[in-house]
Structure formats: structure tokens, C-alpha cells
Amino acid sequence: MSIEVRDLRFGYGPSEVLRGVSFTAESGELTSILGPNGVGKSTLFRCLLGLLRGYGGSITVNGADTRRQSARSLARQVAYIPQSHYPSFNYSVFNMVLMGTTSQVSLLSSPGPKQRSAAEEALEQVGVLHLKDKGYTHISGGERQLVLIARALVQNAPVLILDEPTANLDYGNQVRVMEEMRKLTAAGYTVIQSTHNPEQAFLFSHKVVAMKEGRVLAEGAPSQVVTEELMASLYGADIRVCSLFDDRVRVCIPRSVAENE
Amino acid sequence: MEKPRRGGLTLCVMGVLLIVLIFVSFLLGRYPVSPGPLLGVCLHKLLRGLGGLLAPVFPAAGSWGITPFWDGNMEAVAWNIRLPRILLSCLVGCCLSTAGASYQGVFQNPMASPDLLGATNGAAFGAALAILLGGNSRIITLSAFCFSILTVAAAFLISRVAGGKRVLTLVLAGIMVGSLFSAGTSFIKLVADPSNQLPEITYWLMGSLSGARWNEVGLAVIPMLIGLLPLLLLRWRVNVLTLGDDEARTMGVNAGRVRLLVILCATLITAASVAVSGMIGWVGLVIPHLSRKLVGNDYRYLMPASMLFGAAFLLAVDDVSRNLMALEIPIGILTAFVGAPFFIWLITRKGDAF
Numbered sequence: 247m248s249i250e251v252r253d254l255r256f257g258y259g260p261s262e263v264l265r266g267v268s269f270t271a272e273s274g275e276l277t278s279i280l281g282p283n284g285v286g287k288s289t290l291f292r293c294l295l296g297l298l299r300g301y302g303g304s305i306t307v308n309g310a311d312t313r314r315q316s317a318r319s320l321a322r323q324v325a326y327i328p329q330s331h332y333p334s335f336n337y338s339v340f341n342m343v344l345m346g347t348t349s350q351v352s353l354l355s356s357p358g359p360k361q362r363s364a365a366e367e368a369l370e371q372v373g374v375l376h377l378k379d380k381g382y383t384h385i386s387g388g389e390r391q392l393v394l395i396a397r398a399l400v401q402n403a404p405v406l407i408l409d410e411p412t413a414n415l416d417y418g419n420q421v422r423v424m425e426e427m428r429k430l431t432a433a434g435y436t437v438i439q440s441t442h443n444p445e446q447a448f449l450f451s452h453k454v455v456a457m458k459e460g461r462v463l464a465e466g467a468p469s470q471v472v473t474e475e476l477m478a479s480l481y482g483a484d485i486r487v488c489s490l491f492d493d494r495v496r497v498c499i500p501r502s503v504a505e506n507e
Numbered sequence: 508m509e510k511p512r513r514g515g516l517t518l519c520v521m522g523v524l525l526i527v528l529i530f531v532s533f534l535l536g537r538y539p540v541s542p543g544p545l546l547g548v549c550l551h552k553l554l555r556g557l558g559g560l561l562a563p564v565f566p567a568a569g570s571w572g573i574t575p576f577w578d579g580n581m582e583a584v585a586w587n588i589r590l591p592r593i594l595l596s597c598l599v600g601c602c603l604s605t606a607g608a609s610y611q612g613v614f615q616n617p618m619a620s621p622d623l624l625g626a627t628n629g630a631a632f633g634a635a636l637a638i639l640l641g642g643n644s645r646i647i648t649l650s651a652f653c654f655s656i657l658t659v660a661a662a663f664l665i666s667r668v669a670g671g672k673r674v675l676t677l678v679l680a681g682i683m684v685g686s687l688f689s690a691g692t693s694f695i696k697l698v699a700d701p702s703n704q705l706p707e708i709t710y711w712l713m714g715s716l717s718g719a720r721w722n723e724v725g726l727a728v729i730p731m732l733i734g735l736l737p738l739l740l741l742r743w744r745v746n747v748l749t750l751g752d753d754e755a756r757t758m759g760v761n762a763g764r765v766r767l768l769v770i771l772c773a774t775l776i777t778a779a780s781v782a783v784s785g786m787i788g789w790v791g792l793v794i795p796h797l798s799r800k801l802v803g804n805d806y807r808y809l810m811p812a813s814m815l816f817g818a819a820f821l822l823a824v825d826d827v828s829r830n831l832m833a834l835e836i837p838i839g840i841l842t843a844f845v846g847a848p849f850f851i852w853l854i855t856r857k858g859d860a861f
Contacts, residue, residue, distance in 0.1 A: 321759030349759025
């Protein structure tokens with residue numbers, strides 16, 4: 247299973263946000279999209295999820311163009327994991343996860359026993375089954391993120407898209423969410439995330455796509471993309487990138503701090 | 508929310524309460540009706556109906572029935588006056604409350620109520636216009652129904668032309684068209700004959716079920732059932748839609764189409780209710796919220812709970828409206844008297860967040 251984006255172009259009115267974005271994400275790999283604010287990451291994701299349809303270029307999942315697919319058939323291929331949020335109405339954690347099965351039940355019916363047991367399994371898999379009967383807005387941000395991951399899992403889609411999954415989480419929860427994503431990648435999912443943290447992208451992903459001004463600046467293995475030159479040009483800041491533990495970790499430090507001594 | 512909710516059990520209890528309330532409502536009123544003969548009449552009518560259906564197969568069934576041991580006047584009061592009124596108040600309460608719950612879901616807004624898109628303002632205008640032009644009660648009902656649908660349709664078309672954030676423009680368009688029609692209603696009141704038309708309009712606007720006969724029930728029940736059934740079936744999709752359009756779409760729900768369908772059905776039942784009962788406020792806002800407190804936000808339980816609770820609530824209020832004083836109190840006034848303080852109590856209860 248792979249997702250291929252080819253020459254993707256999109257503009258709101260006259261201003262073009264995406265100016266020819268191309269990259270591929272393979273199954274069993276975690277692909278991180280890096281880039282400064284306003285670079286078009288969200289627009290890119292909205293195109294991938296089929297929420298924006300008037301784009302130029304193409305998006306294919308396993309060779310099939312996603313543009314003309316109905317919301318329902320696209321939902322069976324691509325699942326979305328938003329940032330943990332507060333919905334207008336509080337639902338139990340279990341019902342929140344059960345909503346992920348919607349594309350499997352017909353328009354006029356509700357999820358049945360098969361979907362219910364799938365939801366329990368998914369909660370078990372991400373380790374939050376004990377929260378099943380709690381209100382979704384009564385649990386912590388990290389727990390909510392895990393619940394949203396479980397919801398994407400019951401959707402049975404091979405491609406998972408996460409919008410800054412660790413934003414607003416404390417360090418422990420960031421690690422828990424990233425570990426979960428690593429497990430999913432190992433299980434064969436195609437995982438695409440956006441992140442503002444180059445160190446995390448280096449540490450956890452198999453591929454990094456650096457975006458700038460609506461284009462792909464660099465695409466490749468983390469060691470090729472998370473470099474001093476590229477980070478400096480990407481964020482327009484003077485950054486030192488230090489390699490630690492035999493290059494298993496790279497740390498970004500503003501040069502002004504790094505060379506103060 | 509912390510403990511698992513037994514939604515099914517709550518629904519059963521509500522259903523039983525509604526049935527008891529219906530039976531009690533028969534007994535209330537100026538003309539005395541006692542339980543024994545009432546049961547006799549009910550059983551008699553049931554047997555007659557069943558017999559009528561079976562007569563082609565078993566000719567003997569045609570003569571089924573109970574020899575009357577009751578007074579004929581009592582039968583007429585129970586059957587021709589109280590029963591249609593009971594049915595109509597249950598139907599109207601059920602529809603207004605269901606429409607409110609549906610609007611709240613598809614607009615992702617806990618404050619939405621059936622008049623959000625101007626349906627009641629349109630109905631008021633339609634009724635006032637028909638009264639001004641001297642229409643009979645059937646014309647008034649039809650005109651109110653048509654203008655109610657027309658208002659929502661106009662709001663919908665305007666929001667299509669306006670573009671932008673679709674949900675927001677739809678709500679704004681609804682408010683605008685609604686206020687336009689209420690200005691129209693004011694104008695009609697100004698030019699109406701103050702000796703007979705004006706009081707009739709004013710009375711209609713206050714909302715009342717006093718005119719309920721079998722005719723009205725027969726007229727209203729068809730659009731009501733056409734609207735209620737899809738809403739009941741779509742209730743899982745409404746759950747997903749409360750999370751917002753984008754999230755719903757990524758889970759395979761065609762948000763725009765489901766919303767359109769829900770709005771269509773909710774408008775249909777609101778229009779049918781307002782057309783036969785006039786303006787009855789608060790039911791569509793208060794009852795869905797009370798139901799949320801009882802069974803939670805899950806529409807699989809919330810939708811039927813709103814239906815049952817709405818029916819029971821309006822029936823109870825109507826019982827008060829026709830028995831409290833010698834002169835009948837318009838039910839719209841009573842629902843506001845009961846609804847507003849009740850809602851304040853509901854939102855100020857500690858620990859409850861919307």
C-alpha cells in the first residue's frame with residue numbers, strides 16, 4: 247500500500263498555496279512532513295483526505311486515483327487522526343471509537359455487534375480500554391489522542407494521516423503517541439504525520455518531506471533531510487544540528503545559544 | 508457520563524410513563540369520564556376496528572364489540588374531543604422536540620431549536636395572511652404549513668448563493684428570512700380588522716391545541732410520520748456529524764447530504780406542527796436538553812428519548828392549559844412559563860457542561 251502525490255497544485259482564489267508538490271509514502275513507513283507555518287501542510291492534508299477536491303495534479307492510493315471517490319470509499323482507504331480536541335457534545339470514549347466504523351454501516355442503520363467488538367479491540371490495542379465508559383472530554387489530552395488513534399484503526403484504512411499528533415501534549419504523552427505510531431508502522435500501515443519538531447521527525451520517521459513555499463524542498467531519509475543547511479533554509483533561522491549516539495539522535499540548537507560559550 | 512448509561516431501560520420507562528399519562532389525560536376535563544367505562548370504550552373501538560378489518564375473511568367478526576354499559580355522551584367526549592387532542596399534543600410535542608434535537612446535531616450547536624431557520628416565523632406569516640384574507644381553518648393550516656417550508660427553502664437558497672462557510676451562512680440566512688417574515692406578520696396585524704381578525708391572529712400566534720379534531724390529526728399525521736421516520740433511522744449519522752463536517756467526511760459521511768436530509772425532515776415536522784398548533788416555543792430547546800441529561804448525547808438513544816419525552820411533556824402541559832382555569836390558557840404561554848425557568852435551572856446545575 248502506498249500513497250503517491252504527483253504535482254499537486256491548489257490555490258484559494260488567485261494565491262497558490264501548493265505549487266507542485268510530489269512525494270510518495272510507502273506502507274510500513276512513517277513519513278513526516280516538516281515545514282514552517284503557512285507552508286501548505288494543512289492544505290496538503292485536506293487534499294489527501296478528499297476534503298478539497300479542486301486541486302491540480304493527482305493523489306493515488308495503491309494506484310487508484312482518490313479524486314472521484316465518494317467520502318465513504320475514501321474513508322476505507324485513508325483515515326484521519328486530528329489533534330485531540332473538544333467536540334460540541336460529549337460522547338463516551340467507546341462511542342467515539344465506534345464512530346470510526348461508520349463507513350462500514352449503511353446510511354440508515356447503526357453499528358452492530360461486529361463493529362462493537364472491533365471498537366473494543368482497537369481500544370485494547372492502544373492500551374486505553376479501561377477508559378471505555380468515560381466521557382471523551384473528561385480524559386487527558388494524551389488519552390484523547392490515543393482514543394482518536396483507536397478510532398482511525400477501526401476504520402480499517404491502510405493509510406493513516408495525523409495532523410501534528412503530539413502538539414499540545416506533555417513529553418510523556420508525546421513519547422506514548424510516537425511509540426504507538428511506530429507500532430502501527432511496523433504493523434504495515436502507511437503513516438503520514440505533520441510536525442514542527444525536526445528532532446522528533448529524525449528520531450521516529452523513515453522518511454522526511456521538507457516543504458517550503460508550497461513546494462517540496464527535500465524528500466528522503468531523515469539523515470539526508472534533517473541537516474544544518476536544510477533546516478536553516480527551511481525555517482530561515484541560524485541552526486546548528488548536532489549528531490549524538492552514533493547519529494541515532496540529532497539535536498537542533500539555535501547557533502546563538504550553541505556558540506555563546 | 509462516567510457510569511455506563513442504561514439508555515434502553517430509560518426509554519422503556521419513558522414509554523410506560525407516556526402511556527399512563529395518555530390514559531390519565533382522558534380522565535381530565537370538565538365532563539367527567541371514569542376509568543372503567545373508558546376502558547370499555549377503548550376495548551370496544553379496538554374490537555370494532557379489528558372486526559372491520561377481518562370481516563371480509565370472517566363475516567362474524569363484523570359484529571364484534573362490547574354492549575355499551577356507558578353513556579353515549581361520554582363516548583363522544585372521549586372519542587371525538589379528548590382523543591384527537593391527546594394525539595395531536597403528543598404528535599406536536601414529539602415533532603418539535605425531535606426537530607430541535609436534530610437541528611442541534613447537524614448544526615453542532617447545543618442552542619439550536621426548530622425555529623433556527625425561520626420555520627415558525629414563516630408559519631406565523633402564512634397563518635396571519637390567511638386570516639387576513641378570510642380563509643377558513645383548513646386554509647389557515649395549509650397556508651401556515653406552506654409558508655413555513657417556503658421560509659426554510661428561501662434561507663437555504665440564499666446560503667447557496669452566498670457561499671462561504673456553509674453552516675454559518677445558512678444560519679444567518681435563516682435569521683434574516685425569519686425576521687423578514689415576522690416583519691410581514693407585524694404589518695398584517697397593523698392592517699387587520701381589530702374587531703375580529705386581529706384577535707384571531709393574536710390567539711393563533713400564542714399557540715393552542717383547542718381546535719384539535721380528527722381532521723387536524725389526519726392532516727398533520729402524514730407529513731409528521733414522513734419526517735420522523737428518516738430522522739429516527741439517520742440517528743447514527745447525526746452522531747458523527749456533531750464532530751464537524753471535516754471529521755465526519757473523513758469517516759465516510761457525506762456531511763452536506765446528510766445535513767440537507769436532516770434539515771428537510773426536521774423542517775417538514777416543524778412546519779406540520781406549527782401549522783396545526785400555532786407558535787409553541789421552548790419545547791424544541793428544553794426537551795432535547797433534558798433528554799441529554801437522561802440518556803446522554805448518543806443520538807441512538809437521544810432521538811427516541813426526545814420523541815417520547817416531547818410527547819409526554821406537551822401532553823402534560825396541554826392538560827394543565829385546559830384544566831387550570833375556566834378559560835383555556837394558550838399552550839404557547841404555558842410552555843414559555845415552564846420552559847424558560849426550567850432551562851435556567853438546567854444550565855446552572857453544577858458540573859454540567861455543554
